[in-house]
Amino acid sequence: MQQTNIAPLNARLGLPGLPDLTDNLVVGGLYLLIAETASARFPLLATSLADGLDRGVNCRLLLQQNPETLVDRLQSFGNLHILQSIHDGLLQLFTIQDEFSKKMFRHGADAFVKELEHFVFPDGCFVVFDQADDLLALHDVLISLDQVEVLKKWAQVHNITFLLVLTRTTDAHASTINALMDNLTGIARLGATRNGLELTFDYWQSYEGTTAGRSFSLKQLPTGLYEAGNIQVFSSGESVEPAFENVEAGDAQIFYMDPGLDSFSKQAQGEWRRVDTLVGMMHATRNIRSATCILLFDKGVQLRQLAETVHTLRQSLGRYARIVVQEKDASLRYQNEALLLKLGLNLVINRDVPLSRLPLLLESLKGQIFSRDVDINFEAALASVLPTQLHGYLSPTRFVREVILILDRAETLNVPCVLIIGQPAENLTLHDLVINNHISRSGDLITVDTQDSFVFLNACPQTAVLSTIERLIGMTVDEAFSNVRFVVTQEEIHAELAALSRSASTELLPDYTSESSATIEPVIDAGSVHSGLSSQDASGHAVAPKASVIVKPKLFSESFAKHAVLPQVRGNPVTINSPQLKKPTLQKDTSLKMVSAPAGLDSVEPLFDYDVVSSAAAFGKNEAPRATRAAQKK
Numbered sequence: 001m002q003q004t005n006i007a008p009l010n011a012r013l014g015l016p017g018l019p020d021l022t023d024n025l026v027v028g029g030l031y032l033l034i035a036e037t038a039s040a041r042f043p044l045l046a047t048s049l050a051d052g053l054d055r056g057v058n059c060r061l062l063l064q065q066n067p068e069t070l071v072d073r074l075q076s077f078g079n080l081h082i083l084q085s086i087h088d089g090l091l092q093l094f095t096i097q098d099e100f101s102k103k104m105f106r107h108g109a110d111a112f113v114k115e116l117e118h119f120v121f122p123d124g125c126f127v128v129f130d131q132a133d134d135l136l137a138l139h140d141v142l143i144s145l146d147q148v149e150v151l152k153k154w155a156q157v158h159n160i161t162f163l164l165v166l167t168r169t170t171d172a173h174a175s176t177i178n179a180l181m182d183n184l185t186g187i188a189r190l191g192a193t194r195n196g197l198e199l200t201f202d203y204w205q206s207y208e209g210t211t212a213g214r215s216f217s218l219k220q221l222p223t224g225l226y227e228a229g230n231i232q233v234f235s236s237g238e239s240v241e242p243a244f245e246n247v248e249a250g251d252a253q254i255f256y257m258d259p260g261l262d263s264f265s266k267q268a269q270g271e272w273r274r275v276d277t278l279v280g281m282m283h284a285t286r287n288i289r290s291a292t293c294i295l296l297f298d299k300g301v302q303l304r305q306l307a308e309t310v311h312t313l314r315q316s317l318g319r320y321a322r323i324v325v326q327e328k329d330a331s332l333r334y335q336n337e338a339l340l341l342k343l344g345l346n347l348v349i350n351r352d353v354p355l356s357r358l359p360l361l362l363e364s365l366k367g368q369i370f371s372r373d374v375d376i377n378f379e380a381a382l383a384s385v386l387p388t389q390l391h392g393y394l395s396p397t398r399f400v401r402e403v404i405l406i407l408d409r410a411e412t413l414n415v416p417c418v419l420i421i422g423q424p425a426e427n428l429t430l431h432d433l434v435i436n437n438h439i440s441r442s443g444d445l446i447t448v449d450t451q452d453s454f455v456f457l458n459a460c461p462q463t464a465v466l467s468t469i470e471r472l473i474g475m476t477v478d479e480a481f482s483n484v485r486f487v488v489t490q491e492e493i494h495a496e497l498a499a500l501s502r503s504a505s506t507e508l509l510p511d512y513t514s515e516s517s518a519t520i521e522p523v524i525d526a527g528s529v530h531s532g533l534s535s536q537d538a539s540g541h542a543v544a545p546k547a548s549v550i551v552k553p554k555l556f557s558e559s560f561a562k563h564a565v566l567p568q569v570r571g572n573p574v575t576i577n578s579p580q581l582k583k584p585t586l587q588k589d590t591s592l593k594m595v596s597a598p599a600g601l602d603s604v605e606p607l608f609d610y611d612v613v614s615s616a617a618a619f620g621k622n623e624a625p626r627a628t629r630a631a632q633k634k
Helices: 039-052 068-075 082-088 100-118 143-159 169-184 259-267 276-282 301-315 334-343 355-364 377-384 396-410 430-435 462-473 491-508
Strands: 032-034 059-063 091-096 126-127 162-164 185-195 196-206 209-211 214-220 224-231 231-237 238-240 253-254 271-274 294-296 321-329 345-351 388-394 417-424 445-449 453-458 481-487 556-559
Touching: 032 039, 032 143, 032 169, 039 059, 039 068, 039 162, 039 185, 039 224, 068 082, 082 091, 091 491, 100 143, 100 224, 126 345, 143 162, 143 169, 169 276, 196 276, 209 301, 231 396, 231 491, 253 259, 259 271, 259 355, 276 294, 276 301, 301 321, 301 334, 301 377, 301 445, 321 355, 334 345, 334 377, 345 355, 345 396, 345 491, 396 417, 396 453, 417 430, 430 445, 453 462, 481 491
Parallel strands: 032 162, 032 185, 059 091, 059 126, 126 162, 253 271, 253 294, 294 321, 321 345, 388 445
Antiparallel strands: 091 556, 185 196, 196 209, 196 214, 214 224, 231 238, 417 453, 417 481, 445 453
């Protein structure tokens, strides 16, 4: 793959009238466009590709065996110049081989991404796969989940954005697509309704944030391209504003995730419906502005996903929706509850609350209107409740630095923190307090100077300080400390930290790091997933990178554009002849082009027959510029 230190440009749908929240695509994202009206996809694809090419984004277009119709349609709008883009090196076209679905089933998504590397898809490019129905095994949830996982990981490593266009999905595939939502960056649907052509975003992530359940009408311009606008409902030939759903009328619509509520839902009043995933909740409740959403928080739920769901539901459903989080076999920490309530949550149901009280709790929300402002910086709010990964003992200097970092983050949501300062009791020493504590929660820290111990509790309400200290130290505050002080305001905590920092710079303070070091939770650095450095074996010795193996293409036929030269590998370089791009001609009748199999592959068992003859494919009325693959030099 080609490497670059320049941040790649993000792709866009490029539709006039679309807000940035739905128009932008995240670099390294995996998006689905479900074209329920297949013929309606051409203007959208032409707009998206033209927008990327105009901004200098490398684009790759994957097509079926006969691309003439698609390319001819894309060029007919006048905004996309495929031949010129190919000549400039910004666009490459690829066709898939016969029986693509069978080969995908046999060799898997790993073979697919390896073949993309074989054809040197550059890092940061935008890949549009038209009619990609055969890429994903939508008939089998488990297989399709594995395929999506492989594609998404590879895309994230190489900053490549995928837009997979599906044209043959049916109602039978709906459950599989819903199951894939949590592993995709976005899903949009393009189809005709009684009000005209609409583009609906079931779930969509962009640099502006995350949204769900938003729809836009598409108006066709004289050029044939689309312009997005707000949805309007047509009645008796006149356009009127969408009617607001009366929150008090009819039976309540309640959506829940906990399978344990299945039997309860059959006896309770209202219309109850279970969804399997957080993204499925956003999809199921779209446009139901009076919905009651009961989200599930258990040991397998990540805080970021739960927070994004709450924030998205509140933004899309409005102030009248009731959003609840039900704890099960796990408890939200104080600062996490504060975050969710700030982002749009109405209620947290404690894990110890019996199900018999659930109707009363939901009844208490009836008639409530969410009045808090959720228009906040999501990333900043999330960072404020994700403290340092350290916990336990730190040296005084490091203790000061980490506590200041936590306080700066906690300021966004006013997360309560407390600093307990005290001398050890007569029967204890500073060493005893450091070695024998039970601090295990990230962000809870302890250090000592020559006289006092300093215990910092992150996200701890004042009402819980005494019980928390007793649990961490193993004795009451009076038994553990003398001359104890509780510092709760940020100004006072900063003053105490400044005094401790001065002492550390002027005095030789004790350091018990070797005896009781802080524990650091492992953090995976996304940047280390794909590296050009040599790896190490189990003994820690450096291992030279393996030489690249040129693999016969299994899934694609030849490219209709010139190929880049593969980067050389340290050690034994592997060189590939770069095929030359033939100039496009306007002749209608041309001889068949021969494609030779790469030499040097005799030791590799052939999985597929290499195309020895390719048909003279023409793009509409003009012949397609086609590159031939040269022989591999031994």
